[in-house]
Structures are given as C-alpha cells and as structure tokens.
Amino acid sequence: MDRTDGMQRSIATKVGVGLRAPHLAEILATRPPVGWLEVHPENYMGGGPALARLLAVRAHYPLSLHGVGLSLGSAEGVDREHLVLLKTLVAETEPFAVSEHLSWSVTEGVYLNDLLPLPYTEETLDIVSRNVSLVQEFLGRTILVENPSAYLRFSTSRIPEPEFLAALARQTGCGLLCDVNNIFVSAVNFGLDAAAYLERIPPDAVGEIHLAGHFRSERRGRQLLIDDHGSTVCDEVWALYGRAIDRFGMVPSLVEWDKNLPALAELLAEARKAEAVAASALVADVSAR
Amino acid sequence: MSALGKVQHDFRDAVLNDEVSAVAALILGDGLTPAERLAVYRNNVMASLTAALKETFPVICRLVDERFFDYVAHEFIKSQPPREPCLAAYGAGFPAFLAAFPPCAELVYLPDTARLEWLMHAAATAADAAPLAPSALQGIAPEDTAHLVLRLHPSIGLLASPWPIERIWRENQATAEGDGPIDIGSGGVRLEVRRHGADVVYRPLAPATFAFRSALRRGETLERAFELAGAEADANPEDARPTPTQQVPKKIVPKENASENRDLSGGFDLTAALSDLFRDEAVVGFSLASP
Numbered sequence: 317m318d319r320t321d322g323m324q325r326s327i328a329t330k331v332g333v334g335l336r337a338p339h340l341a342e343i344l345a346t347r348p349p350v351g352w353l354e355v356h357p358e359n360y361m362g363g364g365p366a367l368a369r370l371l372a373v374r375a376h377y378p379l380s381l382h383g384v385g386l387s388l389g390s391a392e393g394v395d396r397e398h399l400v401l402l403k404t405l406v407a408e409t410e411p412f413a414v415s416e417h418l419s420w421s422v423t424e425g426v427y428l429n430d431l432l433p434l435p436y437t438e439e440t441l442d443i444v445s446r447n448v449s450l451v452q453e454f455l456g457r458t459i460l461v462e463n464p465s466a467y468l469r470f471s472t473s474r475i476p477e478p479e480f481l482a483a484l485a486r487q488t489g490c491g492l493l494c495d496v497n498n499i500f501v502s503a504v505n506f507g508l509d510a511a512a513y514l515e516r517i518p519p520d521a522v523g524e525i526h527l528a529g530h531f532r533s534e535r536r537g538r539q540l541l542i543d544d545h546g547s548t549v550c551d552e553v554w555a556l557y558g559r560a561i562d563r564f565g566m567v568p569s570l571v572e573w574d575k576n577l578p579a580l581a582e583l584l585a586e587a588r589k590a591e592a593v594a595a596s597a598l599v600a601d602v603s604a605r
Numbered sequence: 606m607s608a609l610g611k612v613q614h615d616f617r618d619a620v621l622n623d624e625v626s627a628v629a630a631l632i633l634g635d636g637l638t639p640a641e642r643l644a645v646y647r648n649n650v651m652a653s654l655t656a657a658l659k660e661t662f663p664v665i666c667r668l669v670d671e672r673f674f675d676y677v678a679h680e681f682i683k684s685q686p687p688r689e690p691c692l693a694a695y696g697a698g699f700p701a702f703l704a705a706f707p708p709c710a711e712l713v714y715l716p717d718t719a720r721l722e723w724l725m726h727a728a729a730t731a732a733d734a735a736p737l738a739p740s741a742l743q744g745i746a747p748e749d750t751a752h753l754v755l756r757l758h759p760s761i762g763l764l765a766s767p768w769p770i771e772r773i774w775r776e777n778q779a780t781a782e783g784d785g786p787i788d789i790g791s792g793g794v795r796l797e798v799r800r801h802g803a804d805v806v807y808r809p810l811a812p813a814t815f816a817f818r819s820a821l822r823r824g825e826t827l828e829r830a831f832e833l834a835g836a837e838a839d840a841n842p843e844d845a846r847p848t849p850t851q852q853v854p855k856k857i858v859p860k861e862n863a864s865e866n867r868d869l870s871g872g873f874d875l876t877a878a879l880s881d882l883f884r885d886e887a888v889v890g891f892s893l894a895s896p
Binding site: 358361362368387390440469505542 | 614616687692729800
C-alpha cells in the first residue's frame, strides 16, 4: 500500500467510520473531519443515484470497500459475475483497501446474506486460499480478510482461527483485517482468551482494524454475544483495541455501526474516542521502550 | 462434492428448511445444543432478508400488518432465497408469490400493489443511462423505421391493474391523511413509473400510450408498438383525454405535463407519441430488428 500522500496520512492517523446511507447527505453537506470512510460495495454495484452519491463523497474522503457478498469460503468458488461488478466498482471508486470476510454465504447459487462459519480444516484452507488468490489476481491487488464473529464451532475444525488466518496470509499474500469486537464476541461465546488470540495474529499482515458494539444475550444461563454493530464499543473491546495498536502499530482503524444507527455526531464521537485510545496505546508503547 | 461443500449444503438446509440433523452432528455444543447455535444464524438470515423485503414493500407490510408480513416473508425466503449478493435485486418474485399464497387470496389488490412497490424500488436503484436526442434517429432510412427497436431508460416500468392500486398506495403512505375507505371496485389504472433526477415519479397513462410504451419496453418494434397502441385507441376512444395530475407525498412526485395523453380519437398519433417519448428523455438507445 502506498502511504506517501496526505490522504494516506489521514487514513493511518485518523479513525474512519462505516458510511451508511442515512448519513450520506449530512457527510456531503458538512464534510466532517473524519479520516476515511468504508462502504459495502454490494450497495453500489447497480450504479444509478447510489453510486453517484458515493462518488461525490469519494471526492472528499479516502474510501475502503468492505465486501459482504464475495463468499470467500464457498466450496464452489467465488461468483465471477459478482467479481466483475466488484472490479468495476474498484475502478470507479479507487479505494485504498478492499476487504472481505473469512466466511461463506453462497452455496449452490443461493445467497444466504450472513457471514456463515467455516470448519477450519486443511481442505477449507485450500479452498479459501484458492478463492482469495483468484480474487487478488482478478482485481490486480491484494485484499484484506477479516476474522468473523462466530456463534458455533465445528467439531471437524483442526486449525485454530488465528493460525488459519496466518496460514492464509502466508499462502496468498493477502492482508488481515483484525476485528477486535469479533475476537471478543467469539472468545466470550466459546470461553476463549481474546488477548491470547491477538498475540497469535502476525502483525505484519494486519492492514486494518475494526471496532463495533455487540448485543449481550443469554441462553440457558450462558452468555451469548451477538455481533449486531448496534451500540457503542464496550470497555473490554476498547482495552483489546489498545493491545492491538500496541502490537500492530497505528494501522487504519474503523468504527462500524449498523443496527440502531445513531446520529452522525455520535458515530464521529466514537471514532474520536478510538483515536484517543490508539494515541494513549502508542504513547504507552513509546514510554515502555 | 468436497467435505466443505457438503457442510454448506447441510447448513443451508438447517437455515432455510429447519433440517438441522445433518449439520448438527458436526457442531460443538460449547454448553448449548447445536440447534440453539444454528438458530442464531437462522435468525440473522431470516431477519436481515425480511428487513430488506420490508424496506422494498412498506405498503404491503402496512396492508397486512407486520406480523403477517413477517410470516409471508419467511415463507417467501424459504421458497425463493436470494440468488445474488446485491440485496437491491431481491424481491422481484414477491408479488407473484403473494398472488399464489392462499392466506392472501381475498386481498385481490395485494399482488398488483406489490408490483407497484417493486417498480418504484427498481426505478430507484436502476442504472443511469444518457437519453438520446431525436436527432439520433436521423440516419434511419424511412423503410427501416418500422423495424426500429427503441431502448427505454432502465428505470422505466409500466403496470396496468384492474384495482385502484395507485390510490391504495398513496393512502397507505406513512404521511397520508386518508380520504376514507377505498372502494376496490372503483376502477383500475395504467401507470408509468420511472426515475426523474434522483426521485422516483409515476403517472397514469391513457390506454393507447400505455400500450405503446409497454410494447417498446418489451423490445417490440416500432411498427408492432404502433399496431398495439392503435388497437387500444380504437377500443377506448372515450379514454383519450388527459389524466389529471395526482397529489402524492414527497419523494415520489408526479411529472408535470401530460401532453402524451393527447391520443387522437379513433387513432393513435405516432409522431406525437414519439416526440413525447424523446421529450420525456425516455429513449436511451436503439437498434434495428431484422425484417
């Protein structure tokens, strides 16, 4: 990634926010000082007024495309038509990053509109590696792959998730998108250690960090966190974010908010809070040396 | 099939068809049952797709109430899950599904009202296309005119219904005041829906104009569209008067100027119809069909 110009500095030092349609007009009208914006490419692939508005925003902010429909984990491979649409949008919007998830949503041509879990086996690693390589070759650039939040684990899994991601990055040259909220959600749901997970992610591969809120529910006395992006970031995830910055350095970070979308000001305040948490993690890092 | 392909097939069965046993055998309980864990994903899939349908069909949701809408949406999702990751394209089959769904059978106007909502959604999300000027056709030889196929703007949709769906739609907007009960036997409509700038607009069309533009939309030749329009004009001489401008809520506003409704009594004025089409910036391309 080219980090030389002013926009690139803004990406690295200022926290971005996920851009959702209800905030678009206000962003255009007020041009708040947010570092960068991220959108789901699937919402702009049809062209028309939605794309025109996105391009108007793009003229003023660095942009990242964060896919939810490529289904990198599909055994049947990625959909070529969808890939063509993505490539077209990449050419139109010139994003600084393109990312997707370590998950699947398409089987036998049916799109299930969720980030579904994968059994972490050698076979799955081969399939995902092949899919990621094909996407990168087709787009002519590397992509970032995000760790998913999960509500179930397969008994057939043989490779722990962080090692699976590290192997994927090694085999394909892809970067990783480290979602600290997802790490926390999965860790609570399976009784694992979130901080230990973070230690097993190869720092050099991490190209972006995501932050979001989740929903706390209970099933038969057992805590189950749902990754709904519907609230502020919780204290434990802020602490995990500080650790991530300490370990990975100041990589582009983003606050996502989907459900119960707040006023733009509240979302931007959450991004400023992330900047403060990152800054104090970096200061602590420097003074420790 | 790969082991992963089998897992994904079985997972889909669990999410869409409640058949959890095959995939449940591969899931760690971690303190819950595999079925309870699968239910989280099923709820996510159903809730997100139902929300997408609700956004596209808000009037249907209002007409049948939200609980029934959730029920019919779930049945639709199970029967016709999305085939592509762009959710804006999902729901084209919903009106026909409603038409064939026995619990809705008495609501005869429901499928056409859903068709109107789908056309509005499709118009809002359609690709852009630059309109042609009438001069673009200057090079066409007179003998080729009959075989001309005009491509209409991608946002344009046409819908005829025997039910007063325009009034049903208008009076079921969140902002509508309502002028009392609607007599569903009060007559049908022929509507053209399209995008104008960034707004979706609609207006009623006279029968001949509707037949003409519908034929063009289907890709018929100019000659065939003219024949069909002429037949409509002959069948409905009394309808060849301009339709009044409609009062509709913000966002969806009718276009001014209804001069394309000036069908000549006892015939169809092709020149006027074509000039209206270009004035409406409705033509974005053309080709010649082989004679």
